[in-house]
Amino acid sequence: xxxxxxxxxxxxxxxxxxxxxxxxxxxxxxxxxxxxxxxxxxxxxxxxxxxxxxxxxxxxxxxxxxxxxxxxxxxxxxxxxxxxxxxxxxxxxxxxxxxxxxxxxxxxxxxxxxxxxxxxxxxxxxxxxxxxxxxxxxxxxxxxxxxxxxxxxxxxxxxxxxxxxxxxxxxxxxxxxxxxxxxxxxxxxxxxxxxxxxxxxxxxxxxxxxxxxxxxxxxxxxxxxxxxxxxxxxxxxxxxxxxxxxxxxxxxxxxxxxxxxxxxxxxxxxxxxxxxxxxxxxxxxxxxxxxxxxxxxxxxxxxxxxxx
Amino acid sequence: xxxxxxxxxxxxxxxxxxxxxxxxxxxxxxxxxxxxxxxxxxxxxxxxxxxxxxxxxxxxxxxxxxxxxxxxxxxxxxxxxxxxxxxxxxxxxxxxxxxxxxxxxxxxxxxxxxxxxxxxxxxxxxxxxxxxxxxxxxxxxxxxxxxxxxxxxxxxxxxxxxxxxxxxxxxxxxxxxxxxxxxxxxxxxxxxxxxxxxxxxxxxxxxxxxxxxxxxxxxxxxxxxxxxxxxxxxxxxxxxxxxxxxxxxxxxxxxxxxxxxxxxxxxxxxxxxxxxxxxxxxxxxxxxx
Amino acid sequence: xxxxxxxxxxxxxxxxxxxxxxxxxxxxxxxxxxxxxxxxxxxxxxxxxxxxxxxxxxxxxxxxxxxxxxxxxxxxxxxxxxxxxxxxxxxxxxxxxxxxxxxxxxxxxxxxxxxxxxxxxxxxxxxxxxxxxxxxxxxxxxxxxxxxxxxxxxxxxxxxxxxxxxxxxxxxxxxxxxxxxxxxxxxxxxxxxxxxxxxxxxxxxxxxxxxxxxxxxxxxxxxxxxxxxxxxxxxxxxxxxxxxxxxxx
Numbered sequence: 024x025x026x027x028x029x030x031x032x033x034x035x036x037x038x039x040x041x042x043x044x045x046x047x048x049x050x051x052x053x054x055x056x057x058x059x060x061x062x063x064x065x066x067x068x069x070x071x072x073x074x075x076x077x078x079x080x081x082x083x084x085x086x087x088x089x090x091x092x093x094x095x096x097x098x099x100x101x102x103x104x105x106x107x108x109x110x111x112x113x114x115x116x117x118x119x120x121x122x123x124x125x126x127x128x129x130x131x132x133x134x135x136x137x138x139x140x141x142x143x144x145x146x147x148x149x150x151x152x153x154x155x156x157x158x159x160x161x162x163x164x165x166x167x168x169x170x171x172x173x174x175x176x177x178x179x180x181x182x183x184x185x186x187x188x189x190x191x192x193x194x195x196x197x198x199x200x201x202x203x204x205x206x207x208x209x210x211x212x213x214x215x216x217x218x219x220x221x222x223x224x225x226x227x228x229x230x231x232x233x234x235x236x237x238x239x240x241x242x243x244x245x246x247x248x249x250x251x252x253x254x255x256x257x258x259x260x261x262x263x264x265x266x267x268x269x270x271x272x273x274x275x276x277x278x279x280x281x282x283x284x285x286x287x288x289x290x291x292x293x294x295x296x297x298x299x300x301x302x303x304x305x306x307x308x309x310x311x312x313x314x315x316x317x318x319x320x321x322x323x324x325x326x327x328x329x330x331x
Numbered sequence: 332x333x334x335x336x337x338x339x340x341x342x343x344x345x346x347x348x349x350x351x352x353x354x355x356x357x358x359x360x361x362x363x364x365x366x367x368x369x370x371x372x373x374x375x376x377x378x379x380x381x382x383x384x385x386x387x388x389x390x391x392x393x394x395x396x397x398x399x400x401x402x403x404x405x406x407x408x409x410x411x412x413x414x415x416x417x418x419x420x421x422x423x424x425x426x427x428x429x430x431x432x433x434x435x436x437x438x439x440x441x442x443x444x445x446x447x448x449x450x451x452x453x454x455x456x457x458x459x460x461x462x463x464x465x466x467x468x469x470x471x472x473x474x475x476x477x478x479x480x481x482x483x484x485x486x487x488x489x490x491x492x493x494x495x496x497x498x499x500x501x502x503x504x505x506x507x508x509x510x511x512x513x514x515x516x517x518x519x520x521x522x523x524x525x526x527x528x529x530x531x532x533x534x535x536x537x538x539x540x541x542x543x544x545x546x547x548x549x550x551x552x553x554x555x556x557x558x559x560x561x562x563x564x565x566x567x568x569x570x571x572x573x574x575x576x577x578x579x580x581x582x583x584x585x586x587x588x589x590x591x592x593x594x595x596x597x598x599x600x601x602x603x604x605x606x607x608x609x610x611x612x613x614x615x616x617x618x619x620x
Numbered sequence: 621x622x623x624x625x626x627x628x629x630x631x632x633x634x635x636x637x638x639x640x641x642x643x644x645x646x647x648x649x650x651x652x653x654x655x656x657x658x659x660x661x662x663x664x665x666x667x668x669x670x671x672x673x674x675x676x677x678x679x680x681x682x683x684x685x686x687x688x689x690x691x692x693x694x695x696x697x698x699x700x701x702x703x704x705x706x707x708x709x710x711x712x713x714x715x716x717x718x719x720x721x722x723x724x725x726x727x728x729x730x731x732x733x734x735x736x737x738x739x740x741x742x743x744x745x746x747x748x749x750x751x752x753x754x755x756x757x758x759x760x761x762x763x764x765x766x767x768x769x770x771x772x773x774x775x776x777x778x779x780x781x782x783x784x785x786x787x788x789x790x791x792x793x794x795x796x797x798x799x800x801x802x803x804x805x806x807x808x809x810x811x812x813x814x815x816x817x818x819x820x821x822x823x824x825x826x827x828x829x830x831x832x833x834x835x836x837x838x839x840x841x842x843x844x845x846x847x848x849x850x851x852x853x854x855x856x857x858x859x860x861x862x863x864x865x866x867x868x869x
């Protein structure tokens with residue numbers, strides 16, 4: 024237990040001071056923002072995946088909706104960054120709320136396929152609806168505006184991302200330690216038992232779906248603000264796959280797993296693409312090797328070792 | 332206008348044949364190996380690239396036969412090295428592993444053959460249109476549709492009448508039991524996987540003849556292939572064939588009227604099918620409901 | 621008072637008649653065993669009573685009201701709780717966590733993303749209470765998936781108890797258990813019936829348990845009811861002897 028507290032404290036200190044040390048390790052502040060954003064998205068996804076047991080392969084849809092929602096708001100409607108972020112988050116969350124009940128009508132592989140279909144639909148809408156979304160070229164023409172009079176350079180924006188990361192994590196933590204969260208986990212463990220205790224399992228899975236979509240959308244909005252750009256790639260199934268591998272890599276059954284996974288994934292992607300043309304092969308190998316040798320993820324692996 | 336619709340519908344039929352062939356392979360692998368093979372598009376492209384390299388030496392027909400076999404060999408290696416370790420696990424893992432494999436394959440193909448599009452030479456006599464009015468109905472395209480139907484029929488015959496086929500069908504129903512009956516399920520799973528890959532390979536070569544080759548050609552075909560399986564019904568060969576053709580034609584017709592929706596319509600069809608008749612056209616009832 | 625009544629109940633699956641014209645009643649506070657050879661229809665009977673599917677003919681009454689067409693979730697609310705032949709618990713969770721979910725569900729709190737400290741304490745108290753009733757408290761923080769089969773079954777009974785059942789259906793509660801575990805389970809069943817005053821209907825194959833524990837016994841064979849009575853009556857019944865116990869006479 025003590026060791027856990029030490030690790031948590033060290034991590035917290037590191038996260039709070041990133042802008043000061045990022046340069047010394049060959050990184051940069053925006054990279055850390057990306058890690059937190061992907062971590063948040065993966066934590067949102069993991070509520071559904073690791074804790075409720077629902078394999079969604081289309082969660083980038085909500086991420087992307089958050090990105091486009093935020094971007095479009097800033098582009099056309101407002102110069103209030105926080106308001107734009109709120110609208111983007113709610114857009115993605117609302118979509119997840121409405122589409123979840125459709126997806127949960129079926130179980131197992133069919134559930135996953137519906138989530139793929141939803142993701143693909145949004146992707147193609149973004150690609151085709153040129154006039155609104157900018158099509159393949161993406162949505163430009165907006166940038167993050169000063170918040171409370173403070174212009175958002177990389178460092179300032181990093182702290183904003185950190186703030187929302189903590190908010191999102193706190194939300195998820197509270198839920199997971201509540202009767203609702205206990206119900207989600209029980210669904211993962213044994214749906215049949217819960218049904219025979221009188222629970223409408225599909226309703227709860229839909230709720231988990233909605234909350235996870237909301238958190239993903241928040242991450243997506245932050246992502247758009249990071250890049251001052253949104254594109255169909257934010258909705259693509261390949262990004263959904265990235266979030267999945269991040270969750271698995273870090274440890275699906277662990278609350279902080281996605282943070283560890285995101286750090287590894289983003290950093291590997293960043294450094295490898297700087298060294299070689301074949302970074303995609305490396306990422307692919309990460310997928311394959313972690314699934315075969317590290318199914319419990321990094322944190323799961325360490326937890327096992329400490330228990331024996 | 333009508334000609335326009337027919338033109339697009341026919342194009343859709345061709346693309347649908349590619350979807351169908353992919354879907355059949357995917358369905359085989361999903362059924363017996365229990366794996367959602369995201370690398371199916373990669374194998375499809377790989378076979379096309381093999382064909383491209385072989386054509387100068389053995390001609391189109393030679394390549395059409397040899398390339399799928401080569402892709403199948405790669406499939407065998409993949410099954411032994413990667414897929415085999417994931418059989419007893421949650422489907423999530425094989426999905427992610429094959430997803431990663433797809434990334435690797437795409438990157439390697441790009442490295443070896445380059446990122447630009449390449450053409451696949453098809454025999455001249457197939458390139459002729461069969462009619463003045465319906466200029467778009469070339470011999471090659473008829474060949475594609477015919478081959479799709481024929482190979483499905485051949486597979487059906489194999490599954491019905493050969494020992495391998497019977498074992499595959501039995502294994503689909505209950506792998507444990509046939510293992511207990513002395514069937515070498517390891518070999519069976521490998522054979523089944525290779526068979527599925529060869530169908531992808533066939534799709535790849537035919538598609539390359541029509542659309543040319545790029546390292547990303549698998550991407551645009553894999554998702555609709557999943558849809559084809561769902562629409563046609565998991566576990567049904569005829570379902571995969573018809574599912575692929577139907578969504579291909581539907582997408583084609585949509586292109587004639589409202590091009591922007593030509594991809595979305597595929598997923599809408601799947602969504603509607605999953606809500607109205609989740610087993611698909613010919614699937615078994617109760618699966619995953 | 622009749623808690624459960626089956627009147628001329630039959631259940632068919634296509635051409636197969638699993639249960640044929642069964643009439644029986646279970647009284648409040650009774651401890652009733654259902655026995656019979658494999659395929660006699662015992663689990664079908666349980667499935668009918670717990671709402672898995674409706675009867676093909678006849679009616680089922682619980683506390684006087686018909687329940688034939690009611691779904692399992694609603695029957696749980698009415699107080700009919702069952703356990704399964706294959707233990708259905710939450711394997712990667714601890715005993716405590718298993719029961720906590722059950723208690724929170726029984727209290728209708730599943731939807732709450734946050735609860736007060738007072739409620740948390742109430743939940744903990746109830747979980748402790750349940751663990752004491754089934755006598756599993758010393759193992760509260762062990763992971764259920766790593767426990768013995770017998771212990772898992774006890775946890776399952778604990779989960780069932782969280783709903784304060786009026787009628788508890790135990791499907792082969794001692795299946796796969798060694799002597800010591802069997803004793804524990806039969807002791808538990810007796811105590812639930814006598815001390816907690818729960819009406820219990822259980823399927824069992826072990827005759828010692830049946831004769832030693834049950835107030836009354838219902839014998840099924842091939843979908844029909846062969847006999848009904850207390851231990852002495854059943855043991856002496858010649859039809860039961862030849863069909864099930866092995867004709868000695």
